[in-house]
Amino acid sequence: MKFSALATATALALAPSFASASRILNETSSDLPEINDLMNIAFPMWEVNGKGERDMKKATPCTVDDCQWNPFYVTKRYDGLHPDFGGHPSDNDVKYAFFASSPFAGQPYPGTPHHCPPDALDNITAGECPKIKTTSDFGAEGPGHVPPHIGLASLTWAVRDGLFSMEDMFDYENFECRVIPNVLFQMVRNYFPRTEGGKLYIL
Numbered sequence: 588m589k590f591s592a593l594a595t596a597t598a599l600a601l602a603p604s605f606a607s608a609s610r611i612l613n614e615t616s617s618d619l620p621e622i623n624d625l626m627n628i629a630f631p632m633w634e635v636n637g638k639g640e641r642d643m644k645k646a647t648p649c650t651v652d653d654c655q656w657n658p659f660y661v662t663k664r665y666d667g668l669h670p671d672f673g674g675h676p677s678d679n680d681v682k683y684a685f686f687a688s689s690p691f692a693g694q695p696y697p698g699t700p701h702h703c704p705p706d707a708l709d710n711i712t713a714g715e716c717p718k719i720k721t722t723s724d725f726g727a728e729g730p731g732h733v734p735p736h737i738g739l740a741s742l743t744w745a746v747r748d749g750l751f752s753m754e755d756m757f758d759y760e761n762f763e764c765r766v767i768p769n770v771l772f773q774m775v776r777n778y779f780p781r782t783e784g785g786k787l788y789i790l
Contacts, residue, residue, distance in 0.1 A: 632658035684768035685733035700732045741774040
């Protein structure tokens with residue numbers, strides 16, 4: 588399986604534009620990259636100085652075809668903002684199917700996977716608010732929270748192992764360039780199986 592299959596599944600959805608994704612397909616070898624390398628292809632990072640600040644002398648204009656991204660994206664602090672302000676697409680922006688974000692009812696951390704009670708005090712920390720743990724994939728909460736890096740890892744391995752054909756992975760009319768959600772979830776469970784009856788969420 589060539590990298591073009593993986594790029595169609597991930598880089599098309601993650602990269603700033605179809606043109607950028609097309610460039611990725613043309614310039615990348617047939618070997619599957621590591622996930623960190625894939626992220627650096629989809630999101631070319633800012634140059635930073637010794638203090639970790641963006642080097643504005645090396646900054647270029649951000650367009651739909653070419654952009655630079657915050658190298659400290661794992662903080663998620665600026666997600667959803669314009670890339671020049673440090674933002675990366677959020678899980679909701681890319682329509683990730685298994686985010687399981689908490690609803691907003693006045694509690695802290697709405698929209699995150701941390702589900703605080705509605706009467707939680709403002710000084711509560713995110714770690715004190717649990718993520719959904721489920722005992723079944725088919726209950727009211729679905730499978731629970733499956734973090735995007737788990738979906739990406741499962742997709743990478745599934746492409747490597749040839750678990751599904753391209754025809755089985757995509758339905759452009761309904762899901763555009765995203766992998767069909769139930770197919771993606773089959774990949775997740777292939778590599779991260781549930782123990783019967785056990786509570787599960789994947790960090």
